[in-house]
Amino acid sequence: MQAKLTEMQVRERLKDIKAFVIDQDGTTYLENQTFPWTTDFLKGLEQRGIRYLFLSNNSSKSRAEHCRKLAESGIHASEEQILSSADATIEYLKTLPGHRDIYLLATPCVENDFREQGFDTDANKPNYVVLAYDLTLTFDKLDKACRLVRKGVPFIATHEDNNWMIGPDEHRPDVGALAAAITASTRVKPKFVGKPNAEMVQAFLKRLQLPKEQIAIIGDRMNTDIRMGQEHGLLSLLVLSGKTKREDIPESPFQPDYVVDKTIDILKLLEE
Ligand SMILES: [Mg+2]
Structure with missing residues (x-):
């Protein structure tokens, strides 16, 4: 062994x-x-x-949703017993200057988690562009993120995984792949946070x-x-x-x- x-x-x-x-x-x-x-x-x-x-x-789910998913599988854990790459990103952002004003690409429930922690997720003059696993991503969001990053706003992504495996031979593009689209357009690589x-x-x-x-x-x-x-x-x-x-x-x-x-x-x- x-x-x-x-x-x-x-x-x-x-x-x-x-x-x-x-x-x-x-x-x-x-x-x-x-x-x-x-x-x-x-x-x-x-x-x-x-x-x-x-x-x-997985930064597409809120804390409550992560709990619910585990509970459905018979595992009872409190929100305190779950740490996602979105939670780690929130903690990391809190250590940075001007962290409250961000432009966030995320699902509505994850956006809500950020807001509850005091973030303005669609600030007029964001200090950071933050990419979570946004299953509601649109061209307009992507375009806005690229414009900000091109202007020099620091770019942070929740994690680096390129694919999310949903079945034996079935994958969906994960945050690494979405970040690569922004990088291809702006030539700026993000700071990755998760595992x-x-x-x-x-x-x-x-x-x-x-x-x-x-x-x-x-x-x-x-x-x-x-x-x-x-x-x-x-x-x-x-x-x-x-x-x-x-x-x-x-x-x-x-x-x-x-x-x-x-x-x-x-x-x-x-x-x-
Ligand atoms: Mg695993």
């Missing part, structure tokens, strides 16, 4: 872990179908007093109020979940229930600290 740590070493590291940040698709569920072991895994964490936070690079970037890490550190040594990442993708752990010094556990197969592991420049077939196997590692 390819992993940086032996079973004994990972057991030792897990003794310090107070919270897991957990990927959704491929880790918690697959294509809207919750894995049969997911609720037992989460229950097991709760019984051990370990907290968890779901991470998502695997530092701003996503900052956002969950702030939410959990724990040091990095007490948080572990669980995910199915080498180039986002595992990369985020490796580059930011957090324990990373790869599950093989999603995108990555065992034979893909050696080819990746990003290597997990430990590999398990599925999340429930982590409970065994937490046992004395």
